[in-house]
Ligand code: HEM
């Protein structure tokens with residue numbers, strides 16, 4: 454993606470692969486933004502009940518995903534290069550949070566032994582967690 458942007462900045466044309474990567478990245482990013490907004494609306498209508506730590510990690514992940522979509526758009530469509538730096542920093546923050554999130558899911562499954570992970574996989578219902 455960065456190499457493709459460098460070529461575009463120098464007014465050079467992209468290879469077919471560069472075009473594909475750029476198109477898939479921006480369209481997937483936009484789809485992600487719409488899905489996040491839709492999920493946040495559903496959460497607003499029917500708030501989720503989870504531990505405080507999980508609530509804040511989830512909120513931060515949603516906020517960072519939106520930051521990625523906004524900074525990516527500002528860089529790609531409006532040529533604001535300062536946004537690229539935030540896009541790159543956001544990448545590391547999301548990566549850190551997702552690793553924490555995955556460790557928490559595994560911890561719930563293997564140490565606490567509740568149904569949080571099975572719920573996510575669709576093989577247990579929310580009421581199972583309450584029963585645990
Ligand atoms: C959730 C949404 C997104 C995620 C997780 C994401 C993630 C990433 C990552 C990991 C990189 C590589 C950064 C690096 O090389 O250090 C990148 C680069 C880039 N992304 Fe995204 N992206 C998202 C949405 C978007 C959108 C919607 C656009 C534009 C419409 C976009 C435009 C770009 C551009 C232009 C670059 C190259 C930046 C540069 O020149 O260094 N991204 N993105």
Ligand code: HEM
Nearest residue numbers: 492496501503511514515551554555558569570571572573
């Ligand atoms: C191996 C990868 C992953 C595992 C095992 C995992 C597991 C889980 C589990 C068990 C839940 C709780 C589901 C529930 O309450 O029913 C959850 C929720 C969530 N996950 Fe993941 N996750 C993974 C990857 C990711 C990634 C990559 C992201 C974001 C980039 C993410 C974002 C979220 C968010 C935002 C929620 C809250 C959903 C809500 O609105 O209720 N997860 N995940």
